[in-house]
Amino acid sequence: MEQLFTLDSLITLFMLVLLQAVLGFDNLLYISLESKKAPAAKQSFVRKMGVGLAIILRIVLLFALMSLIQYFQKPFAALHGNDILEFEFNVHSVIVLAGGVFIIYTAVKEIWHMMLFHEHESNEESSKKGSINMIIFWIVIMNLVFSFDSILSALALTSGMEYASQLTLMTIAIVAGGILMIVLADKVSNFLQKNRMYEVLGLFILLIVGIMLLSEGGHLAHLHLFGNPITPMSKTTFYFVIVVLVLIDIVQGRYQKKLLAQKELRENSFKNKKADL
Known part of the structure; x- marks a missing residue:
């Protein structure tokens, strides 16, 4: 001992x-x-x-x-x-x-x-x-x-x-x-x-x-x-795949927010034009 x-x-x-x-x-x-x-x-x-x-x-x-x-x-x-x-x-x-x-x-x-x-x-x-x-x-x-x-x-x-x-x-x-x-x-x-959006990422990691x-x-x-x-x-490959999945999730989430913001901007622009008419 x-x-x-x-x-x-x-x-x-x-x-x-x-x-x-x-x-x-x-x-x-x-x-x-x-x-x-x-x-x-x-x-x-x-x-x-x-x-x-x-x-x-x-x-x-x-x-x-x-x-x-x-x-x-x-x-x-x-x-x-x-x-x-x-x-x-x-x-x-x-x-x-x-x-x-x-x-x-x-x-x-x-x-x-x-x-x-x-x-x-x-x-x-x-x-x-x-x-x-x-x-x-x-x-x-x-x-x-x-x-x-x-x-x-x-x-x-x-x-x-x-x-x-x-x-x-x-x-x-x-x-x-x-x-x-x-x-x-x-x-x-x-x-x-x-x-909750990260649940999908967690399940795919699982x-x-x-x-x-x-x-x-x-x-x-x-x-x-x-x-x-x-x-x-190998553990190296495993963690590399996880990092790739996380990066994809982050990029996709930000891109989706950008698309939603553009859509909202177009809708507001259309409403303003309609109101002016």
Whole structure:
């Protein structure tokens, strides 16, 4: 335990907390959007409860991964020598693939509802009231899915340390990252609530998150389609796509305001001419 109080350990702890924050961005977005399905008065409670339970389960998952990591990585189903499809599934790849499919489904469903059923908001409140437990459940489950990469990366960062020090540092980082997520989740949700136009942007970012998880899961499963390997989307590419989406949204929003201002100016000019006649 003496390793905990060295400069190297403190730097490692800082890197672990930073890692939890960076890799938790997509999770944070999902929590903010998922919690909106709850009644307005319960949304903050849902976010806090979901992340709080997820912190506890993340620590349990940490113990499990440190003890059983070889079983998570061990293939249980494989297909080789096929020109169309090859794979080597393990528990880790299946969890990541399932998470990607679910997030894509959630994003597409919400975009579809936003386009077609937005006018039925008055009927939504009654259906939301009975779904709080389910919303918390999905927040916890998806938090665990997102936590796999962060925990595995943290294990790599702390490799070489003694077991007790490694476990302590990672537990502190998980708790600190969870508290940070609770604080930021309310801020992100409030921002989206006040700026409803960014909901579409958030949902498409969530869609990209799902695609990123699918590519990661396919890579972990050594998936080949028609002889071509599935390669994971890098974090650099992911953040670049997000920046592009945000820039497009900003430019489109300002251009739309400009068009509306020009339209209003033409209408006022037409009214003034009509009044002069």
